[in-house]
Amino acid sequence: MTSGLAERRRTAREAALKAAVAENLLGPHAPVIGLLDVDGVRSAVADLHQAFEGPATVQHTFAAKACGLVPVLRLLARAGMGCEVASPGELQQALAAGFGHDQLVFDSPAKTVEELEFALDHGIAVNLDNFQELARVDRLLDGRDATGPVGLRVNPQVGAGAIGAMSTATATSKFGVALRDPGAVEAVVEAFAARPWLNRLHAHVGSQGCPLPLIAQGVRAAYELAEQINETLGRRQVTGLDIGGGLPVDFGTDEDRPRYADYVAELRAAAPGLFDGRYTLVTEFGRSLLAKSGTIASHVEYTKSAGGRDIAVTHAGAQVATRTVFMPDAWPLRAGVFDARGEAKQGPQRTVDIAGPCCFAGDLTAVGRELPEIAPGDIVALYDTGAYYFSSHFSYNSLPRPAVYGYRVDAGGRVAFAPVRSAQSLREVVEESGAAHTEALLALAEDPGAEDAAPGRDEQVSA
Missing domain, CATH: 2.40.37.10 (Lyase, Ornithine Decarboxylase; Chain A, domain 1)
Known part of the structure; x- marks a missing residue:
């Protein structure tokens, strides 16, 4: 029906x-x-916010790559969205649309020194992709604290969905620190121990073609790693989890299937503690909106x-x-x-x-x-x-x-x-x-x- x-x-x-x-x-x-x-766009944003209502603070950001048209970004900003950007062009589009620096998340596996400097100086949340980039930020900060959240992207290596090119948590994905590689988890814990300003983890399993249980597995891996880091360090250093986006779209009908509520139910089953309010959550949905x-x-x-x-x-x-x-x-x-x-x-x-x-x-x-x-x-x-x-x-x-x-x-x-x-x-x-x-x-x-x-x-x- x-x-x-x-x-x-x-x-x-x-x-x-x-x-x-x-x-x-x-x-x-x-x-x-x-x-x-x-009205369809506004309805999708409302459904997203409603699905995540609860004790946890959630910052919903729109993945600018899905539609980097400035009037569209402006509409989303007015509807209560932040913006995830993955290039200097997307960053400038988001700023032109009126997003504040504190509403932005900067993701890219190839950030330049200049791009990192801009983000760090303006309080833009940054997700770092690898240990070399982490060392680069060490040099840029030179002992001072970052003005905005800084996270480390991890690859939970939970496998691929139906479309390989859209699957970012495979064994050999180009994104993030591969957690199942020998010594990777220990290296991540050590990286946080040495940098009190490092306070987020980021994981994104993929988008179209990735079933909800697979996406939830990846989020659970990031959540469990955050728990391990905080327990090992004896302090709540990881305070935010960027769980990416990736809700698939039903291209066969006019229906929204699955819905954001279905996704949240899957997450609650996989990692119940994710929503208890101890972590600020960040989402990066694009296509589904x-x-x-x-x-x-x-x-x-x-x-x-x-x-x-x-x-x-x-x-x-x-x-x-x-x-x-x-x-x-x-x-x-x-x-x-x-x-x-x-x-x-x-x-x-x-x-x-x-x-x-x-x-x-x-x-x-x-x-x-x-x-x-x-x-x-x-x-x-x-x-x-x-x-x-x-x-x-x-x-x-x-x-x-x-x-x-x-x-x-x-x-x-x-x-x-x-x-x-x-x-x-x-x-x-x-x-x-x-x-x-x-x-x-x-x-x-x-x-x-x-x-x-x-x-x-x-x-x-x-x-």
């Missing part, structure tokens, strides 16, 4: 698609756009047939649905078909491939789907694309980034839009590709001293 939430989500999405056509936001002149359901509130809508340019299979050629392909195109079994998307007025199409279904505009054969966002017959001028909508899809553009074929709009639908079915990101102009595409340096290589090649300075053929071969 379809839940009320799923029905509201579908109804709002269809109203927004129809209104986008009517308001000329989508059509032949603007053949692909992203749409984000603002936004995915189901997003839609990519594309104008159908052509339809054709090959080998008995219908093909609909659209303007949404690998440039926006990169993961789906390259890993379709791991990242399948549902698709809907609408006519040129934005009305959902009905009628007999046909087997069709939904193709994108990129110049390679595998640029398909859906393969062998049973959908109403598609005609040129129709609209194909790709559902559950609010996280990563329209915010993490792949610049293949120099295709421009599409416009993104947020929307709300009132009780009377009226739709209001707000711009999130303007469509990238072709001039901006050219400028981004080095137009300011058009003559630079020719000038270098024509430098009369360049030929004399270049090594001879014999020298190049011997080198």
Whole structure:
């Protein structure tokens, strides 16, 4: 049975698609756009906060990599979220959105000295990835205390989920200190003993494809290590546990499955003491907060047939649905078909491939789907694309980034839009590709001293 939430989500999405056509936001002149359901995002944030209610202090942060669009980050900040950033670009996006330094968590396995200095000087919570980075922070602090929380990321090595690339707690993961390696736990305890300012542990098992029991195992390992450190040192030095994010998304329906409450129940069973208030908890959810509130809508340019299979050629392909195109079994998307007025199409279904505009054969966002017959001028909508899809553009074929709009639908079915990101102009595409340096290589090649300075053929071969 379809839940009320799923029905509201579908109804709002269809109203927004129809209104986008009517308001000329989508059509032949603007053949692909992203749409984000603002009420859906706010509802997901509310569900997250409600699920974690209890004695423990919890700081919920949004993983900026899931959608680093400044207006979206601003919406989340106003809804009570902090922000987890993993690059200097994401850090600046979060600051531009209005997050305070004390609302940020900085994670990255490759932080530079400059990035660490900025975080340490501004009280931004930092999770360090390895012992070398820990030694670097020793030198930067030079005996003074950090102004914000500092944690150490550990890899509980509990195994992989269904998608290897999304699993960060495997035996050989690039993230964190591998706890099951010989001597690792002892080294972590010694690191905390030598640094009273080190006060958090961070663990993240993975995201899509990782079942809740596996994620809970990883969190339990971090919790048990915190208990061991505090007991060994005879003081409550570890006061915070960053348990990451990773709640999977159901890409097969409009339902939220699993829910945050399901995840918390799994955590309570695995590590009951986690929620008793002794530790500040930090979460880093991303995809689960936004995915189901997003839609990519594309104008159908052509339809054709090959080998008995219908093909609909659209303007949404690998440039926006990169993961789906390259890993379709791991990242399948549902698709809907609408006519040129934005009305959902009905009628007999046909087997069709939904193709994108990129110049390679595998640029398909859906393969062998049973959908109403598609005609040129129709609209194909790709559902559950609010996280990563329209915010993490792949610049293949120099295709421009599409416009993104947020929307709300009132009780009377009226739709209001707000711009999130303007469509990238072709001039901006050219400028981004080095137009300011058009003559630079020719000038270098024509430098009369360049030929004399270049090594001879014999020298190049011997080198």
